[in-house]
Amino acid sequence: xxxxxxxxxxxxxxxxxxxxxxxxxxxxxxxxxxxxxxxxxxxxxxxxxxxxxxxxxxxxxxxxxxxxxxxxxxxxxxxxxxxxxxxxxxxxxxxxxxxxxxxxxxxxxxxxxxxxxxxxxxxxxxxxxxxxxxxxxxxxxxxxxxxxxxxxxxxxxxxxxxxxxxxxxxxxxxxxxxxxxxxxxxxxxxxxxxxxxxxxxxxxxxxxxxxxxxxxxxxxxxxxxxxxxxxxxxxxxxxxxxxxxxxxxxxxxxxxxxxxxxxxxxxxxxxxxxxxxxxxxxxxxxxxxxxxxxxxxxxxxxxxxxxxxxxxxxxxxxxxxxxxxxxxxxxxxxxxxxxxxxxxxxxxxxxxxxxxxxxxxxxxxxxxxxxxxxxxxxxxxx
Amino acid sequence: xxxxxxxxxxxxxxxxxxxxxxxxxxxxxxxxxxxxxxxxxxxxxxxxxxxxxxxxxxxxxxxxxxxxxxxxxxxxxxxxxxxxxxxxxxxxxxxxxxxxxxxxxxxxxxxxxxxxxxxxxxxxxxxxxxxxxxxxxxxxxxxxxxxxxxxxxxxxxxxxxxxxxxxxxxxxxxxxxxxxxxxxxxxxxxxxxxxxxxxxxxxxxxxxxxxxxxxxxxxxxxxxxxxxxxxxxxxxxxxxxxxxxxxxxxxxxxxxxxxxxxxxxxxxxxxxxxxxxxxxxxxxxxxxxxxxxxxxxxxxxxxxxxxxxxxxxxxxxxxxxxxxxxxxxxxxxxxxxxxxxxxxxxxxxxxxxxxxxxxxxxxxxxxxxxxxxxxxxxxxxx
Numbered sequence: 001x002x003x004x005x006x007x008x009x010x011x012x013x014x015x016x017x018x019x020x021x022x023x024x025x026x027x028x029x030x031x032x033x034x035x036x037x038x039x040x041x042x043x044x045x046x047x048x049x050x051x052x053x054x055x056x057x058x059x060x061x062x063x064x065x066x067x068x069x070x071x072x073x074x075x076x077x078x079x080x081x082x083x084x085x086x087x088x089x090x091x092x093x094x095x096x097x098x099x100x101x102x103x104x105x106x107x108x109x110x111x112x113x114x115x116x117x118x119x120x121x122x123x124x125x126x127x128x129x130x131x132x133x134x135x136x137x138x139x140x141x142x143x144x145x146x147x148x149x150x151x152x153x154x155x156x157x158x159x160x161x162x163x164x165x166x167x168x169x170x171x172x173x174x175x176x177x178x179x180x181x182x183x184x185x186x187x188x189x190x191x192x193x194x195x196x197x198x199x200x201x202x203x204x205x206x207x208x209x210x211x212x213x214x215x216x217x218x219x220x221x222x223x224x225x226x227x228x229x230x231x232x233x234x235x236x237x238x239x240x241x242x243x244x245x246x247x248x249x250x251x252x253x254x255x256x257x258x259x260x261x262x263x264x265x266x267x268x269x270x271x272x273x274x275x276x277x278x279x280x281x282x283x284x285x286x287x288x289x290x291x292x293x294x295x296x297x298x299x300x301x302x303x304x305x306x307x308x309x310x311x312x313x314x315x316x317x318x319x320x321x322x323x324x325x326x327x328x329x330x331x332x333x334x335x336x337x338x339x340x341x342x343x344x345x346x347x348x349x350x351x352x353x354x355x356x357x358x359x360x361x362x363x364x365x366x367x368x369x370x371x372x373x374x375x376x377x378x379x380x381x382x
Numbered sequence: 383x384x385x386x387x388x389x390x391x392x393x394x395x396x397x398x399x400x401x402x403x404x405x406x407x408x409x410x411x412x413x414x415x416x417x418x419x420x421x422x423x424x425x426x427x428x429x430x431x432x433x434x435x436x437x438x439x440x441x442x443x444x445x446x447x448x449x450x451x452x453x454x455x456x457x458x459x460x461x462x463x464x465x466x467x468x469x470x471x472x473x474x475x476x477x478x479x480x481x482x483x484x485x486x487x488x489x490x491x492x493x494x495x496x497x498x499x500x501x502x503x504x505x506x507x508x509x510x511x512x513x514x515x516x517x518x519x520x521x522x523x524x525x526x527x528x529x530x531x532x533x534x535x536x537x538x539x540x541x542x543x544x545x546x547x548x549x550x551x552x553x554x555x556x557x558x559x560x561x562x563x564x565x566x567x568x569x570x571x572x573x574x575x576x577x578x579x580x581x582x583x584x585x586x587x588x589x590x591x592x593x594x595x596x597x598x599x600x601x602x603x604x605x606x607x608x609x610x611x612x613x614x615x616x617x618x619x620x621x622x623x624x625x626x627x628x629x630x631x632x633x634x635x636x637x638x639x640x641x642x643x644x645x646x647x648x649x650x651x652x653x654x655x656x657x658x659x660x661x662x663x664x665x666x667x668x669x670x671x672x673x674x675x676x677x678x679x680x681x682x683x684x685x686x687x688x689x690x691x692x693x694x695x696x697x698x699x700x701x702x703x704x705x706x707x708x709x710x711x712x713x714x715x716x717x718x719x720x721x722x723x724x725x726x727x728x729x730x731x732x733x734x735x736x737x738x739x740x741x742x743x744x745x746x747x748x749x750x751x752x753x754x755x756x757x758x759x760x761x762x763x764x
Contacts, residue, residue: 003396010547011592014385165392209603209626210393210633213595221591244591251592 004208006255007165008145009134009172013247015240018175021050021092021133022057028131028170030090032060034083036103037094038067041137046178050094050135062086067095070159070269070276071102072152073116079106090131093169096190097141097150097276100134104149104167107132116151117160122360125164134169139179139242140190140277142197142250144172152270159270161360168254176236176243184230187242188333189277191226194218194246195326196280199288199302200259201252203295204364208256215252219305221245223325230333260369261287263359264378267352272343279342281335286381288323290373294366299323339381349378386590388637389547390527391516391554395629397622400557403432403474403515404439410513410552412472414442416465418485419476420449423519428560432476432517444468449477452541452651452658453484454534455498461488472513475551478572479523479532479658482516486531486549489514498533499542504742507546516551521561521624522572522659524579524632526554534652541652543742550636558618558625566612569624570715571659573608576600576628577708578662581670581684582641583634585677586746590638597634601687603627605707612715642751643669645741646760649734654725661724663717668763670705672755676748681705722764731760 012020025033033054037047042065054061064082066075083091083106091110093103105116107129112119119125134144143149149162182190195218201207202215225241232238264287265279292299299319304310306325310318336342344352353374356362362369394402407415415436419429424447436443446464448457465473465488473492475485487498489511494501501507516526525531531544564572577600583589584597607623614620646669647661674681681701686692688707692700718724726734735756738744744751 003394003399003402006390006393006395008388008390011388012385013388013590013592017385020385208395209599209630210395210596213599213630214592217591217595248591248595 004206006208006210007147007168008251009169011145011172011174011247013174013244015177016175017173018050018135018178019053020173021135022053022059024133024171024173025054025059025090025092025131026057028090028133030059030131032062032086032088033090033092034086034088034106035061035063035092035094036067036079036099036106037063037065038099039065041095041099046137047094050092054092062088067099067102069098070152070273071098071105072154074154076102076105076109076116076151080109083110093132093134094137096136096138097143100136100141100143101149101151103134104132104143105151105162108149108167117153119162119164120160122163125166129166132169133171133173135173135175136246137178138182138186138190139246140193142194142246142253144169144174145247145250146254148254150266157271158355159266161266163360174243174247176240179239179243188230188335189275189281191222191229191242191333192281192284192330192335193277194242194249195222196261196284197249197253197258198222199284200261201249201256202302203291203298203366204256204259205366206256206364211252211256214248215256216301216305218245218249218252219302223306226329227332257364258361259287259365260291260362263362263365264352264356264374266359266361267355268344270355271348271352274342278335279339281330282337282339282342283381285323285327285330286377288326290377291365291367292319292323339378344382346379346382349375352378386588388590388592389529389550390633391551393527393554393556393629395556395626397559398557399555400432400517400560401435402555403517404435404441406515406553406555407436407441407472407474407513408439410472410515412441412513414444414468414470414472416468416470416473416488417443417445417476418449418461418473418481418488419445419447420481421447423477423481428519429476432474436474444470449481449484451480452534452655453480453487454536456536458484458487458491458498458533462491465492475514475516476519478518478520479525482518482523482525483531483533485516486514487533487544490531490549499535501544501546502542504545507548511548514551515553515555517555517557518628519560520564520568520572521628522575524576524628524635526551526556527629527632528636530636532648539653540737541648543648545742556625556629558622561621561625570612570717571657571663573604573611573624573715574663574666574712574717575659576624576631577604578643578666579631579635579640580604581666582643583631583638584684585673585680585748586638586641587748588638588746593634593638596630597638598683598687600627600631600634601684605688608711609714639746640743641669641747642673642744645744645747646734646738646756648741648743649737650726652737653730653734656724660717661721663712664719664721664724665763667705667709667712668759670708672759673747673749674701674705720764721760726764728761728764731757734760
């Protein structure tokens with residue numbers, strides 16, 4: 001086995017763990033906390049509650065909610081300006097993947113300076129970030145534990161993937177009580193995003209035993225609880241299992257990186273501002289079919305995690321069952337069957353493929369992929 | 383699920399990863415590294431190699447090898463004196479569990495002061511430790527990732543269990559190339575120590591999904607590779623799998639804590655200076671039999687991890703198979719069948735039981751245990 005590295009933040013998991021943000025920030029040495037959130041989280045009351053907890057711990061704060069889905073470079077610039085003018089010295093990210101990614105980017109710029117563009121790629125961050133606590137409000141992105149931040153370059157219309165160990169938050173606080181309060185559609189989309197993380201991490205060329213066990217258990221939990229979580233706002237056991245699935249998939253993909261689904265959907269998000277989870281969900285079975293010859297054993301294990309029986313079944317047939325299990329799940333929870341339904345048009349495909357081929361996530365895909373193959377795959381998914 | 387916390391160091395795993403100790407210490411801000419090791423590791427050449435790598439990274443060092451198995455409070459005092467008089471500002475632990483535990487204790491005392499006795503128990507450490515890099519030379523203790531340090535109180539003849547998140551090293555470097563160079567007997571003893579960590583963590587009342595997946599995979603790896611690793615010095619795949627098993631069990635038990643086996647063997651080590659791994663190996667099946675009624679499902683899963691088939695088998699019968707699988711493995715690799723063979727006499731039992739009942743590890747044992755039950759169990763294991 002080649003040398004590998006594995007990093008996770010300190011994790012605090014469980015109902016009402018939001019209460020620990022104040023003490024956590026204080027323990028990291030914070031005096032004035034930059035609270036990054038968005039209008040939806042503010043309206044749901046969570047940002048206000050977070051501010052009260054921070055005050056209760058004797059800390060100052062500055063609340064910033066200027067983040068949109070698929071966060072943009074100009075928003076980051078604005079956030080950094082506020083962080084500096086308010087003399088903040090720590091960051092709390094409270095939101096979905098977009099909020100956490102944006103908060104990471106603000107923290108990065110606060111101590112590293114320059115433009116966000118210069119950190120695109122792997123390992124470009126040189127100075128440590130200020131203390132960073134991340135609290136996800138949707139079970140999906142895994143950003144609370146990951147070394148990723150994805151920011152849209154508005155001018156180039158692409159998503160920049162920034163990967164650095166420095167982007168791993170110091171403390172991730174996962175409060176399953178917060179995660180329950182979202183729409184059925186958002187639960188479905190973000191749940192399929194989690195599944196995509198787990199599958200891509202498990203079949204990544206950079207997978208290790210430490211990431212494999214987390215990815216496989218994430219798939220088991222999704223197979224058991226995503227349908228129930230979409231079906232009912234009050235099934236708290238299912239919500240908690242999806243919160244754990246998201247966390248485990250996050251630990252896995254942060255260290256094993258991802259694959260072709262994310263290489264393509266990062267660019268779909270950059271081009272069309274499309275919901276990331278839904279785009280992943282549509283593309284996942286297509287990419288799995290393409291990758292199958294590279295990862296037969298691993299696909300068979302994914303099928304087992306979905307509860308498929310291997311008795312009297314060849315490895316090849318078991319691998320197929322992994323794909324059909326994913327398709328069945330997506331259909332059951334109402335995911336669109338095609339990318340055209342979510343706004344992709346054939347004329348977008350050449351540019352999309354051109355951008356995807358340069359995405360850092362393609363490096364760890366188990367099967368080599370050319371631009372022509374990406375175009376073909378996208379046409380099939382239209 | 384109750385709120386839980388999960389902490390691991392940054393991990394670097396793989397052959398020749400020892401080469402990264404210099405850069406790792408430098409990255410943590412070290413200028414003069416206190417290298418804690420022991421005469422055996424020095425003689426094998428690893429301590430000298432470590433010193434060269436540290437020098438190569440432009441750092442100063444001070445080498446200390448005054449540690450014996452079951453490290454003692456007086457040794458820690460001596461180590462702290464040297465750390466201070468040499469103006470060190472970081473610690474590298476290079477050795478087995480005893481060396482890493484001692485290095486943690488020196489680091490603890492360096493910034494917290496007082497006597498080591500005042501940190502016995504859970505969460506008594508108040509100041510952060512200096513940067514700490516841990517490199518295990520035996521696949522067994524898990525100390526490189528754990529929040530434990532076990533130090534003998536020479537006057538009281540007991541082992542003190544110190545548990546604190548602050549004791550988790552900053553970086554754990556697991557070089558499977560180093561781990562291969564030990565005797566067959568030591569491989570057997572430390573391997574059974576790993577198994578005990580995994581089983582106790584998996585059946586702990588503080589187990590979580592994040593620790594469960596690591597513990598179960600550790601058991602799978604042990605079932606597959608411990609016999610081979612004992613059989614041959616040159617089976618490098620088996621050595622690497624045991625290194626991974628040790629790491630995964632370490633991540634599991636550091637966060638889920640342990641159980642009655644360790645509560646008792648900590649005290650055996652304190653009283654008789656007995657090899658910790660062998661004492662665990664002898665006691666494990668006895669404690670498993672006692673705990674069985676508290677953890678039927680989990681025992682059945684342990685049996686599956688050992689490769690036992692559950693087809694046509696009741697849960698109760700599967701749970702029994704977990705115990706027999708452990709007994710078989712211990713017999714195959716030549717573990718003594720009784721504690722009397724390793725020096726325990728019946729007259730020791732009352733004092734041993736009295737000390738064990740106060741050990742922090744008993745709190746997470748799945749079945750309540752009285753002093754009389756510990757005495758009975760020890761008599762059966764004699």
